[in-house]
Amino acid sequence: MSTPVTESAPIAARHLARHKRSTKVRRQRVRAAWIFLAPMLVVLVLVAGWPLLRTFYFSFTDASLSDLSDTLFIGLENYLIYEDGRWYGVLADPIWWRAVWNTVYFSVVSVSLEVVFGIIVALVLNAEFKGRTLVRAAVLIPWAIPTIVSAQMWAWMLNDQFGIINHLLMVIGIIGEPIAWTADADYSMWAVIMVDVWKTTPFVALLVLAALQMLPKDCYEAAEVDGIHPVKVFFRVTLPLITPALMVAVIFRLLDALRVFDVIYVLTSNSTSTMSMSIYARQQLVEFQDVGYGSAASTLLFLIIALATIAYLYLGRNQLKLGGD
Structure with a gap:
């Protein structure tokens, strides 16, 4: 033994x-x-x-852009304070909450559309056809154009006086008179979303296309032999396999969308109907020169983005674990 x-x-x-x-x-x-x-x-x-810590510090002061050295610590007054029977601060400002809603709405709608269109474009580019290389290069052009340039280009195209979009729609007969796409509150947000989707869909398509190029061919050969419908193959085989790439694309686009500034500011400036959290913070910092109040808005923007990122990564990790099981 x-x-x-x-x-x-x-x-x-x-x-x-x-x-x-x-x-x-x-x-x-x-x-x-x-x-x-x-x-x-x-x-x-x-x-x-260091700039982030300075922003946190200024959010608890009454700092002004005219003289940053002369500041007093005021605690949470920039965030929320009850005084003379009323609430004051960023968290009590209805314009701030409108900016939060605009940003969340813009982020959810634009990122969702970009994912759908990005997958469609990637599937088309992954197919074998003549001139595929040229089409791939052409699809990336919107993403290669700087955001400021593309936003200004679309601002001219959407102009209600000389914009080509209104001209084409009137020629076709869809509309009877020019529409102020970027000035009318009923259309301005959708105009911004359309421009953003046009600009960044190629980014999502590029990541999805890279994932499609790495997929094993034997799965599709077996599905073809078994006579499985291509739609069912996509949802049962392709989509689960490209989910990690989609998660990367969504988190990058979500971060960009939550801190969106340039495309909205160029198209609609400080319009309340499309104002994002970044534009709100910029307005307080630059136009009103209230560094303390603007820093409080910037800090809240940072916290919202951080929480959204952590929640998305946590949910995405759990989904991958369930998929692996």
């Missing part, structure tokens, strides 16, 4: 030695990773961390 124990002792010793070597190698890799990351982290702290 003692022989198996004696014979297993060298095996256990070898396992222990192998474990120690793997642990040592893992520590060396972690140490090397931190050494390589250290310069980037230092730069990140200087470029992003």
Whole structure:
């Protein structure tokens, strides 16, 4: 009975030695990773961390853009304060909550449309047809154009006096008179969403196309032999396999959409019907020169984006775990 124990002792010793070597190698890799990351982290702290901390600090003061040195600590007054029977602060401002709603609405609608159109474009570009390389290059042109340039271009095209969009719609007979797409509250948000979808759909399509190029061909060959309908193949095979790439595309687009500024500001300026959280913060900081109040709005914007990102990553990770199970 003692022989198996004696014979297993060298095996256990070898396992222990192998474990120690793997642990040592893992520590060396972690140490090397931190050494390589250290310069980037230092730069990140200087470029992003310090301004962020300054913004947090100013949000608790009455700082003004005219003189940042003369500031007083006022606590949470910029966020919310009850005084003389009324609530004051960013959280009591109906314009701020309208900006929050505009931003969330813009983000959800635009990102959803970009995902749908991006998948469709990627599936088309993944097919074999003559001139596919030229079409792929052409599809990326909207994404390659700077946002300011594309927004100004669309502002001219959507102009109610000389815009080509109104001219074409009137020639076709869809509308009877020019529409102020970027000035009318009923159309301005959809005009902004349309421009953003046109601009960033190629980004989603590019990521999805890269995922499609990596899919195994044997699954589709087997489905073709079994006579399974292509729509069912897409939802049962293709979509689950490209979900990680879609998650990356959605999180990047969601971050961009929640902090949107340029496309809305160029098309509609400070219009309340389309004002985003970033435009609200900019208005307080620059036009009203209230650094404390604007910093409070910027801090709330940062917290909203951080919470949305954490929630999306948490839900996405759980979905991938369920899919793996």
